Amino acid sequence: MSILTLHNSLNTYLILAAILFGMGIYGLITRRTLVGMLIASELILVASSINFMAFNRFTAPDPTVGQIFTLFIMAIAAAEAAIGLSITIAVYRNYKSVDTEDVVDLKG
Amino acid sequence: MNPTEWSWMPGIFTAEGFAGYADAAAGIVFLIMLATTIIGGIIACNSERLVRAVAGLALCFVGVAAIYYFLNSPFLAMMQMLIYIGAVCITIAFAIMLATPEESKKQGPAGPLTGPLGLVTAGLVTFGMIGLAVNTKFDIMPKVNMGKVKIIGSQLLTTYSMVFELVSVVLLIAIIGSLVIARHGRSK
Numbered sequence: 001m002s003i004l005t006l007h008n009s010l011n012t013y014l015i016l017a018a019i020l021f022g023m024g025i026y027g028l029i030t031r032r033t034l035v036g037m038l039i040a041s042e043l044i045l046v047a048s049s050i051n052f053m054a055f056n057r058f059t060a061p062d063p064t065v066g067q068i069f070t071l072f073i074m075a076i077a078a079a080e081a082a083i084g085l086s087i088t089i090a091v092y093r094n095y096k097s098v099d100t101e102d103v104v105d106l107k108g
Numbered sequence: 109m110n111p112t113e114w115s116w117m118p119g120i121f122t123a124e125g126f127a128g129y130a131d132a133a134a135g136i137v138f139l140i141m142l143a144t145t146i147i148g149g150i151i152a153c154n155s156e157r158l159v160r161a162v163a164g165l166a167l168c169f170v171g172v173a174a175i176y177y178f179l180n181s182p183f184l185a186m187m188q189m190l191i192y193i194g195a196v197c198i199t200i201a202f203a204i205m206l207a208t209p210e211e212s213k214k215q216g217p218a219g220p221l222t223g224p225l226g227l228v229t230a231g232l233v234t235f236g237m238i239g240l241a242v243n244t245k246f247d248i249m250p251k252v253n254m255g256k257v258k259i260i261g262s263q264l265l266t267t268y269s270m271v272f273e274l275v276s277v278v279l280l281i282a283i284i285g286s287l288v289i290a291r292h293g294r295s296k
Contacts, residue, residue, distance in 0.1 A: 004135025006142075007178045014241035016142060016175070020149050020168075022234030027153030029226035035204055039152055039161050042196060046172050056255075057179040059246050063255030064263050067181050071264075074191045075275045079282035081196045085203040086286035092207035 013054035020047035034088045034098045038081065045077045138178055145171030158204045166197045183257045 006012045020043050027040025049070045056066020092098050148171055151164025173188040253259055264272050 002135075003139070004132050007135060007138040010246065011242055012142075013175070013179070015238050016145065018234050018237035018241065019146060021237065022230040023149040023153045025233050026226045026230035029229060030222050031153075033158065033208070035158050035200060035208070036161060039158075039165050039200060042165060042192075042200075043149055043152060043168070046169065046192070050172065050175060053176055053179045053181060053184065055246075057181075059248050061249035061252050063180065063251060063253065064260050067184050067255060067260055068264060068268055070176075070184055071187060072271060072275055074187060075279055078191055078195055079279050081199055082282050082286040083289070085199055085207075086290035088203055089207045089290045090292060098207055 010054055010058040013050055013057075017047040017050040017054065020044075020050065032100055034091065034100060034103075035085070037100070038084045038088070041084075042077065042081065045073060045080075049073050134178075137174070141171045141174035141178075143171075144168070145175065158208060159201070162197055162200050162204065165200070166193050169193050169197065180255060183260065 024040045024042075024044035024047060027043060028037055031037045031040055052066045052070050052073070056063055056070075060066055088098055091103055095102055097103070145168050148164045148166070148168030152161050152168055155161045155164060169188060169192040172192075173185040176182075176185040176188055
């Protein structure tokens, strides 16, 4: 298999999705602002979408199902981004900060 | 015209030669888009400034849209550009402008161990998933259709119509809910 035919192999897409998922996990752990964590979670969602699309292209008998599911993932991601950012703005208004270490009122 | 006159031309001008060059070009474009995706992801999860992270996220989404195109779905590629780059990235950029203090007191990772621990965790997850993906034998089923946009549309309104409506309701609730949450305390 040559490097120019990588796009015809299922493993390429699965490995790419795994790498994106790992980046998302890394971002979620190391980011210290709420917006940064939201960006990292978008990476995780995209990784799962790529997995769905890869299996849809290579193994699934009906190639419309994966596309429809990915479409639903996009809609949920948009809703999640809207709610997460509005919560971020509400937190910023109350605490004057979006740092995760400052929002510890419930820590006890 | 005598075909031997063209024998000095490169093989791209014959039909089968052109198909070979098109395949090679597709492979090169795929590699470029793969690199775009990964570089965008690295910028998105690593850069110090959030605006740069959003720009990296948009770059990553462009690459992902091209990868959807390679996965036989130009429709999803267009939706990726519209929804993720056009809506989600812009929303995040607005949130950064609205809700980030000018002077960020603390920079860098949250603690001395957070960076290495995050790297180890992400590496373990990544290599676990890669090992799982490479070592599993997937059954390949014969296709029952080509997955064209027409079939997607008819399936969305017949087989998946319930989920379609539910997603619409979820989006509506999300919009109203985010407006309510973000508006709370504004009149003070």
